[in-house]
Amino acid sequence: MNIHFDARLDGDLPDIDKAEVLADLQRSLPELTLLHREEDLHPFECDGLSAYRVLPMLVALPETLEQVETLMQRCRALGVPVVTRGAGTGLSGGALPLEKGVLLVMSRFNRILEVDPDARLARLQPGVRNLAISEAAAPYGLYYAPDPSSQIACSIGGNVAENAGGVHCLKYGLTVHNVIQVEVITIEGERMTLGSEAPDAPGFDLLALFTGSEGMLGVVTEITVKLLPKPETAKVLMASFDDVEKAGRAVGDIIAAGIIPGGLEMMDNLAIRAAEDFIHAGYPVEAEAILLCELDGVEADVDDDCATVRRVLEVAGATDIKQAHDEAERALFWAGRKNAFPAVGRMSPDYYCMDGTIPRRELPRVLKGIADFSEEYGLRVANVFHAGDGNMHPLILFDANREGELEQAEELGGKILELCVEAGGSITGEHGVGREKINQMCAQFNPGELTTFHAVKAAFDPGRLLNPGKNIPTLARCAEFGAMHVHDNQLPHPELPRF
Amino acid sequence: MNIHFDARLDGDLPDIDKAEVLADLQRSLPELTLLHREEDLHPFECDGLSAYRVLPMLVALPETLEQVETLMQRCRALGVPVVTRGAGTGLSGGALPLEKGVLLVMSRFNRILEVDPDARLARLQPGVRNLAISEAAAPYGLYYAPDPSSQIACSIGGNVAENAGGVHCLKYGLTVHNVIQVEVITIEGERMTLGSEAPDAPGFDLLALFTGSEGMLGVVTEITVKLLPKPETAKVLMASFDDVEKAGRAVGDIIAAGIIPGGLEMMDNLAIRAAEDFIHAGYPVEAEAILLCELDGVEADVDDDCATVRRVLEVAGATDIKQAHDEAERALFWAGRKNAFPAVGRMSPDYYCMDGTIPRRELPRVLKGIADFSEEYGLRVANVFHAGDGNMHPLILFDANREGELEQAEELGGKILELCVEAGGSITGEHGVGREKINQMCAQFNPGELTTFHAVKAAFDPGRLLNPGKNIPTLARCAEFGAMHVHDNQLPHPELPRF
Numbered sequence: 001m002n003i004h005f006d007a008r009l010d011g012d013l014p015d016i017d018k019a020e021v022l023a024d025l026q027r028s029l030p031e032l033t034l035l036h037r038e039e040d041l042h043p044f045e046c047d048g049l050s051a052y053r054v055l056p057m058l059v060a061l062p063e064t065l066e067q068v069e070t071l072m073q074r075c076r077a078l079g080v081p082v083v084t085r086g087a088g089t090g091l092s093g094g095a096l097p098l099e100k101g102v103l104l105v106m107s108r109f110n111r112i113l114e115v116d117p118d119a120r121l122a123r124l125q126p127g128v129r130n131l132a133i134s135e136a137a138a139p140y141g142l143y144y145a146p147d148p149s150s151q152i153a154c155s156i157g158g159n160v161a162e163n164a165g166g167v168h169c170l171k172y173g174l175t176v177h178n179v180i181q182v183e184v185i186t187i188e189g190e191r192m193t194l195g196s197e198a199p200d201a202p203g204f205d206l207l208a209l210f211t212g213s214e215g216m217l218g219v220v221t222e223i224t225v226k227l228l229p230k231p232e233t234a235k236v237l238m239a240s241f242d243d244v245e246k247a248g249r250a251v252g253d254i255i256a257a258g259i260i261p262g263g264l265e266m267m268d269n270l271a272i273r274a275a276e277d278f279i280h281a282g283y284p285v286e287a288e289a290i291l292l293c294e295l296d297g298v299e300a301d302v303d304d305d306c307a308t309v310r311r312v313l314e315v316a317g318a319t320d321i322k323q324a325h326d327e328a329e330r331a332l333f334w335a336g337r338k339n340a341f342p343a344v345g346r347m348s349p350d351y352y353c354m355d356g357t358i359p360r361r362e363l364p365r366v367l368k369g370i371a372d373f374s375e376e377y378g379l380r381v382a383n384v385f386h387a388g389d390g391n392m393h394p395l396i397l398f399d400a401n402r403e404g405e406l407e408q409a410e411e412l413g414g415k416i417l418e419l420c421v422e423a424g425g426s427i428t429g430e431h432g433v434g435r436e437k438i439n440q441m442c443a444q445f446n447p448g449e450l451t452t453f454h455a456v457k458a459a460f461d462p463g464r465l466l467n468p469g470k471n472i473p474t475l476a477r478c479a480e481f482g483a484m485h486v487h488d489n490q491l492p493h494p495e496l497p498r499f
Numbered sequence: 500m501n502i503h504f505d506a507r508l509d510g511d512l513p514d515i516d517k518a519e520v521l522a523d524l525q526r527s528l529p530e531l532t533l534l535h536r537e538e539d540l541h542p543f544e545c546d547g548l549s550a551y552r553v554l555p556m557l558v559a560l561p562e563t564l565e566q567v568e569t570l571m572q573r574c575r576a577l578g579v580p581v582v583t584r585g586a587g588t589g590l591s592g593g594a595l596p597l598e599k600g601v602l603l604v605m606s607r608f609n610r611i612l613e614v615d616p617d618a619r620l621a622r623l624q625p626g627v628r629n630l631a632i633s634e635a636a637a638p639y640g641l642y643y644a645p646d647p648s649s650q651i652a653c654s655i656g657g658n659v660a661e662n663a664g665g666v667h668c669l670k671y672g673l674t675v676h677n678v679i680q681v682e683v684i685t686i687e688g689e690r691m692t693l694g695s696e697a698p699d700a701p702g703f704d705l706l707a708l709f710t711g712s713e714g715m716l717g718v719v720t721e722i723t724v725k726l727l728p729k730p731e732t733a734k735v736l737m738a739s740f741d742d743v744e745k746a747g748r749a750v751g752d753i754i755a756a757g758i759i760p761g762g763l764e765m766m767d768n769l770a771i772r773a774a775e776d777f778i779h780a781g782y783p784v785e786a787e788a789i790l791l792c793e794l795d796g797v798e799a800d801v802d803d804d805c806a807t808v809r810r811v812l813e814v815a816g817a818t819d820i821k822q823a824h825d826e827a828e829r830a831l832f833w834a835g836r837k838n839a840f841p842a843v844g845r846m847s848p849d850y851y852c853m854d855g856t857i858p859r860r861e862l863p864r865v866l867k868g869i870a871d872f873s874e875e876y877g878l879r880v881a882n883v884f885h886a887g888d889g890n891m892h893p894l895i896l897f898d899a900n901r902e903g904e905l906e907q908a909e910e911l912g913g914k915i916l917e918l919c920v921e922a923g924g925s926i927t928g929e930h931g932v933g934r935e936k937i938n939q940m941c942a943q944f945n946p947g948e949l950t951t952f953h954a955v956k957a958a959f960d961p962g963r964l965l966n967p968g969k970n971i972p973t974l975a976r977c978a979e980f981g982a983m984h985v986h987d988n989q990l991p992h993p994e995l996p997r998f
Contacts, residue, residue, distance in 0.1 A: 116860075117755065118751055118754075118755040118860060119751075119858060119859060119860050120754065120755070141757065163699060163704075165698070165699070169698065170698075174698065174699055176704065176707070177676065186947075186951075188947075190947045192947060192948050192951065193948075196856070196923070196924065196925050197858040197923050197924070198856035198857055198858055198888075198889050198890075198919075198923070198924040198925050198928065199664070199668070199673065199856055199888040199889060199890055199928055200662060200664070200673055200711070200856060200890075200925065200927070200928050200929065201925050202925050202926055202927045202931075202932050202936070202940060202943060202970075203932070203940065203943075203944065203948075203952050203970065203971060204708055204711070204712055204716075204952055204955050204956075204971075205662075205675065205704075205707045205708055205710060205711055205712075206708075206951065206952075206955070208675070208704045208707030208708065209703055209704055209705075209707065209708050209955075211704060212699070212703070212704055213703055213704075217703075229757035252617055252618075255617070255619065256616065256617040256619070258640065258728040297800075298799075298800050298803065300797075300799040300800070301796075301797050301799070301800055304797065357695070357697035357698055357699060358697055359618060359696040359697055360618060361615075361617060361618050389697075389698040390697050390698060391697075391698055391699075420697075424695070424696050424697070425695065425696070425697040426695050426697050426699065426700055426701055427701055428699075428701045429697065429698060429699050430699065432701075433701050433702070437701070441701060441702065444701060444702075445702065448685075448687075448689045448691060449691050449692075449702075452685075452691065452705065452958065452959065453702050453703055453705075455957075455958030455959070456703050456705070456708075456955060456958045457703075458954075458958065459951065459954030459955045459957065459958050460951065460954070471701075471702065472702060472703075
């Protein structure tokens with residue numbers, strides 16, 4: 001699907017004249033930090049959620065902190081909104097530009113400033129790629145734990161903005177658990193340091209508040225992350241099940257047995273077939289579900305844990321359990337999982353990826369619910385997800401060229417997220433709210449909670465210039481869309497914009 | 500020391516008439532939830548920082564959420580400030596009452612609502628004692644990790660308010676890393692749920708913001724915490740050093756060797772002698788410093804780690820290394836450490852306990868600095884602290900009855916905190932800012948950062964009724980006290996209140 005989408009702001013912004021803004025910025029910033037011709041702007045019209053596209057008014061590519069400060073000061077003075085973009089791999093449209101806004105691209109801040117193996121820290125500019133951190137730490141036997149699937153391309157600045165996760169977050173935490181300090185520049189153009197290299201910082205925990213704030217509170221310009229020692233060994237078990245719910249229950253059983261796997265992933269039959277067809281990972285194509293369980297640590301421990309997990313899986317009704325024989329097979333098992341999205345993409349003209357989370361104990365019930373919805377709507381749903389921490393990624397397969405199927409897919413997606421919220425979970429685990437899920441936020445939070453979010457936002461950006469229209473919906477938006485979309489299951493009023 | 504202290508509010512509160520407030524509250528709350536006679540108020544005049552005492556105007560002891568809501572609504576309507584108190588064990592005066600304020604005591608909310616061994620969660624009312632959580636989880640082989648020294652008495656609500664730590668926080672994190680959801684009541688009397696049982700919650704991370712906010716943003720009425728499996732075994736090494744700085748360097752060396760001990764504590768000669776004299780733990784009284792290093796986990800691992808740590812300690816210059824032979828000796832080694840504060844208290848009429856944090860790598864330099872200050876001021880300083888995470892607890896020994904010694908002790912303490920900040924650390928690790936360290940916050944943060952804190956505070960409590968005068972100083976206060984106290988090392992102007 002490829003909907004050209006005209007961003008609608010959630011606030012009233014004054015009239016903004018591109019020529020005037022450009023002239024102002026050209027007076028205060030070097031020529032080469034500003035892009036303004038249409039052909040130069042096109043590469044920036046979307047992030048990883050390519051269904052949503054907006055041509056930014058201007059793109060700024062600063063090289064120094066002083067330039068970022070100046071840019072913020074000028075945008076604030078001119079009343080021009082600013083959307084900050086990292087590597088543009090986000091999946092929720094968090095870096096979607098505004099046609100009357102400046103897109104601040106941080107890609108030139110790409111230096112690893114320090115790797116301190118004794119303190120087990122790395123100090124980074126925000127444009128450093130996630131995987132590059134682990135590469136720089138590797139000579140010391142260290143690595144950076146959070147590993148989003150896009151880790152080869154995504155930047156640590158974007159990871160902080162979205163509180164990114166990954167396969168290993170069950171054991172090692174999300175971005176917020178692995179970042180200890182950030183330097184930010186406010187909309188006033190002032191620098192602040194949040195967090196501390198020491199274990200706790202006094203005052204309010206603004207570091208955690210910034211992490212996952214999707215560019216709405218300030219621009220992150222430097223990040224200090226924890227590095228962890230690389231586990232001595234890692235082994236993977238693959239268990240087959242003849243029933244999806246049984247696999248779901250096994251997930252809880254493993255954790256309840258006192259084991260926290262390095263990764264614990266689940267795929268259903270549709271996803272297994274797609275991945276096997278694409279990668280030839282040796283997956284059991286007849287199984288209704290598989291669990292991939294990685295155990296990492298010291299050799300002796302890992303062997304003990306493998307034995308325990310095997311027993312748990314057997315009791316839970318696994319029909320077959322395989323252990324990867326060597327590093328090559330381990331990599332192959334994971335390659336199937338990591339390529340599951342594109343693999344599913346080969347089976348259908350379009351798919352819609354959800355990112356709901358639920359408490360682990362609700363897995364069997366929610367999986368059953370998804371299967372029921374799938375049947376009700378006549379649309380296939382593939383399940384591939386971080387089962388261990390209850391972060392589901394149902395992929396809804398559809399064909400946008402068939403009349404009404406997009407709408408059906410969206411409605412089905414809404415039903416799934418509603419079910420996640422009802423089960424005590426949330427509408428997004430690791431992909432963020434961005435523009436995509438802003439309406440579902442109305443189902444997740446009550447008006448009092450949303451009002452509190454706005455008050456916190458106003459503490460940093462009273463003029464609402466930083467990434468407006470993302471992450472936190474206005475109450476007016478919820479009244480218009482949320483109630484209709486989520487509570488009454490009716491389609492939005494046709495003359496209103498879709499998103 | 501025992502200074503009777505008249506709280507000075509940082510804001511202008513309207514005239515408050517006790518009789519009027521009492522009559523209003525008596526109309527809306529049951530008789531038995533309100534204390535107002537002077538003799539009933541005395542038990543609440545201080546928390547664990549007993550040097551600061553204020554008689555509260557009224558004490559409220561609600562039993563239901565509805566009563567808390569009503570109390571908040573009435574206090575807001577009347578413009579009466581509210582200080583929330585847990586078990587009253589805090590060490591920074593965070594629960595110090597206001598003579599024109601209501602003290603909200605949460606001790607009746609003392610029920611363990613749920614222990615879910617499969618999900619490894621416990622749902623608790625705020626008055627539940629820290630240790631009671633682990634006791635309730637013990638039948639399932641689980642426990643709650645953060646373990647402040649006061650864990651037998653302190654409450655989980657207070658732990659959340661102060662983001663409490665403990666010996667095991669190096670490996671298992673602070674309170675903020677172990678709480679996944681809280682229910683709060685705002686000053687408007689509205690309930691909000693922050694965080695989620697699922698791994699991440701969308702929107703801003705208000706859960707982390709509340710954790711450690713010292714009662715300034717709302718009242719926590721329910722807490723869901725993570726439970727961890729009890730380690731199979733735990734072993735303790737005690738290493739002696741003839742030089743404090745060598746011991747400090749060894750701390751970093753252990754971590755750099757890829758080991759994260761369950762606990763890593765340091766004591767200097769003064770603390771060793773005091774503890775040995777009091778507990779007879781078998782400490783080497785001639786050593787300049789000892790390290791206590793606890794390794795926990797699976798038996799085979801722990802043995803490996805013990806061997807590695809031994810090698811590191813030898814290379815670092817340890818003069819002797821003992822391993823506790825059995826559980827009894829292990830408990831004895833820890834008893835010395837856990838009773839070090841009262842042990843030091845036996846050596847001196849008064850002592851002043853600091854709580855600065857520093858990056859681990861700065862330990863040797865800061866220890867040297869403390870020794871130099873101690874000599875300069877002619878006051879003994881005992882060091883007992885969570886070395887592994889750089890959380891220092893220098894105890895300054897003095898005699899308040901000797902003219903000028905209290906002031907000297909305070910000035911020396913200020914110097915130490917200043918050194919911590921200069922070394923990249925902070926003025927408090929786990930005890931909180933409260934009333935005690937509010938002036939040092941002026942050294943820790945610049946005016947822009949403090950303004951941001953106030954803006955965040957205003958998002959929740961625009962009338963500044965929740966715990967005013969704690970945690971976050973006004974800029975006016977910093978102008979009056981901070982600059983003088985910290986930067987110029989002059990005593991406060993005599994006619995101004997001391998704190």
